Amino acid sequence: MIRLVVLGSGASLPTLQRHNTSVAVQRDGDVFLIDCGEGTQLQWRRAGLRFSKLRAVLISHLHGDHINGLVGFLQTLSLSDRTAPLGLLGPPGVRDYIRAARQHLGLRLSYALNVEEHSEGVIYEGSDYRIECATLDHGVAPLGYSREEDARPGRFDTEAAASLGVPAGPLFGVLQRGEAVTLDDGRVVEPAQVLGSPRPGKRVAYCVDTRPTEAAVRLAEGADLFLCDSTFGDDLTEEAGRRGHSTASQAADMAVRAGAQRLLLIHISARYHDPRQLLGEARAVFPQSQVAEDLMELSV
Numbered sequence: 026m027i028r029l030v031v032l033g034s035g036a037s038l039p040t041l042q043r044h045n046t047s048v049a050v051q052r053d054g055d056v057f058l059i060d061c062g063e064g065t066q067l068q069w070r071r072a073g074l075r076f077s078k079l080r081a082v083l084i085s086h087l088h089g090d091h092i093n094g095l096v097g098f099l100q101t102l103s104l105s106d107r108t109a110p111l112g113l114l115g116p117p118g119v120r121d122y123i124r125a126a127r128q129h130l131g132l133r134l135s136y137a138l139n140v141e142e143h144s145e146g147v148i149y150e151g152s153d154y155r156i157e158c159a160t161l162d163h164g165v166a167p168l169g170y171s172r173e174e175d176a177r178p179g180r181f182d183t184e185a186a187a188s189l190g191v192p193a194g195p196l197f198g199v200l201q202r203g204e205a206v207t208l209d210d211g212r213v214v215e216p217a218q219v220l221g222s223p224r225p226g227k228r229v230a231y232c233v234d235t236r237p238t239e240a241a242v243r244l245a246e247g248a249d250l251f252l253c254d255s256t257f258g259d260d261l262t263e264e265a266g267r268r269g270h271s272t273a274s275q276a277a278d279m280a281v282r283a284g285a286q287r288l289l290l291i292h293i294s295a296r297y298h299d300p301r302q303l304l305g306e307a308r309a310v311f312p313q314s315q316v317a318e319d320l321m322e323l324s325v
């Protein structure tokens with residue numbers, strides 16, 4: 026199961042209700058932080074996340090509302106005596122940003138910071154999942170991220186296993202891992218006899234900031250959860266386009282085209298104190314829409 030914690034859900038102007046957009050993505054103890062605006066490290070603490078579990082920070086682009094908290098965040102990890110290496114993955118320019126912080130801000134770290142610049146493709150391979158990115162449409166080149174698990178084995182049919190004479194216990198686990206077992210009487214039971222068809226891995230996509238773009242639709246293809254730039258409502262469609270953002274209904278349209286299961290509207294402008302307008306506009310296009318709130322948790 027992938028667990029997401031929304032650390033911030035707002036656009037460029039942080040408010041008491043909405044910090045700058047940032048999300049923690051957690052699975053099997055590993056945590057990835059996506060974007061790190063001002064105050065993200067405090068939200069991280071409020072969410073009860075553990076710094077020691079952090080594997081990498083992913084940055085969408087070098088606009089302040091997505092990176093202004095990064096140097097402080099990295100320093101706090103250092104002050105917490107981190108020694109494990111940390112990945113920092115972002116668009117071209119992120120290496121220069123860190124170099125400038127080391128040179129002018131005295132950034133000194135107790136751990137190796139492995140900075141990688143990317144613009145598309147698979148950027149991180151875990152044991153049974155991968156993270157890929159693509160360049161979106163925002164003026165500066167922002168990266169959208171998608172995290173996808175490998176396909177999982179089908180459901181284990183305990184009744185079928187019992188009827189084949191497999192004793193409950195460790196042999197169930199062997200079959201669930203996709204290996205055949207030999208019973209005491211010499212008969213061999215194959216996994217296909219007790220497992221349903223393979224289930225696709227879970228997929229989560231994060232696309233801010235961006236105008237509507239095919240690159241975001243591709244990243245969100247078949248996603249169980251799609252987090253998408255919804256800075257404005259239909260009242261400000263023209264402004265959204267001019268400033269390189271999407272409206273809630275445009276995000277919903279991308280979710281439809283991607284065949285996503287659920288949409289989370291995020292990067293909400295501070296002008297929408299009551300987000301029901303955005304929610305209504307999105308749901309008119311894609312009913313499985315929700316508005317992100319700070320410290321909201323979601324599981325997929």
Ligand SMILES: [Zn+2]
Binds near residue numbers: 037088090091234292
């Ligand atoms: Zn932004």
Ligand SMILES: [Zn+2]
Binds near residue numbers: 086088163234
């Ligand atoms: Zn931006």
